[in-house]
Every structure is written in C-alpha cells, then in structure tokens.
Amino acid sequence: MSTNNQCIAELLRTGRIAKGYTQQKLSEVTNVSLRSIQRIEKGQVKPRMYTLQLLSAELGIQIADLSLSEKSSEPLTKKQINFAREIILSVGSGLFLLFGSVAFLCQSVRFPETRFELYAFWAIITLVYLIITLKIWKNN
Secondary structure: OOHHHHHHHHHHHHHHHHHOOOHHHHHHHHOOOHHHHHHHHOOOOOOOHHHHHHHHHHHOOOOHHHHOOOOOOOOOOHHHHHHHHHHHHHHHHHHHHHHHHHHHHHHOOOOOOOHHHHHHHHHHHHHHHHHHHHHHHOOO
16 A cells, blocks of 8 residues: 555545545545445555546545655656657657558559569568667667
8 A cells, every 4th residue: 555545545534524424425426436435545546536536526625636656756767768769769660661661562563573572572671670679779
C-alpha cells in the first residue's frame, strides 16, 4: 500500500464522515460501487481520476493533486528517455523503410522482373533495417 493511496484514503474517509455519509450513501450519490469505495478507503487501490473527481466533488474536498502517483512525480531517468527514443527510432525507421520500399515497387514498371529480384530486394531492405537498428541500440 503506497503512501499516496493512504493519503487519498484518509482524505476520503474524513470527508465522508464530515458530511455524515456512510459508505453506502456515498456510493448511491456518486454511482461509484460500494466495493470500490471500501477498497479506496482501505488504501488498497489507486482510484482513477474520474472516480476521484466524482468523490471529491460530492465531498467538497481537494484530492486531485494526490492522484499523481509518487513514481510519476519523479523525473524520468536518462536511461528511460534513451529507451523511449530508441524504440521510437526503431519503429519509425522500420515504417519508413517499409513504406518507402512499397512506394518504390508500386511506381516501378520494370522492377522486379523475377521473384528472385523481389526476394533480393526485400533481403537488402531487411539488412538495411538491421544495420540501422543495431546502430540505434548499440549503446545498450
């Protein structure tokens, strides 16, 4: 159970009691299931933003700031940023090669003349993609 979940749980419980609501009554007025309210107040789950908005609006409390998890409030590490960059570059270069190759084949009247030329063409495209991918990922 994270500290963030405990803070949300405590705020909701305090707000509910201050309003004089039972968990059942809060469930009825917000259309949030009783089980969900019980689990949120026990700190067992991190509620969705929509659920937090419903509950905070009914109880008149500010809990939107607590909906951010502790992990997401930490800045991304350089390794995480590089990993995302490498994924994007790998997928992007693959799509570029694929669509570029298909465009070339569609506009070419005389190429390929044989299946061998077509297979050789795709083998070269695959090799180029592997080389690009290796260069992108060589730092890991």
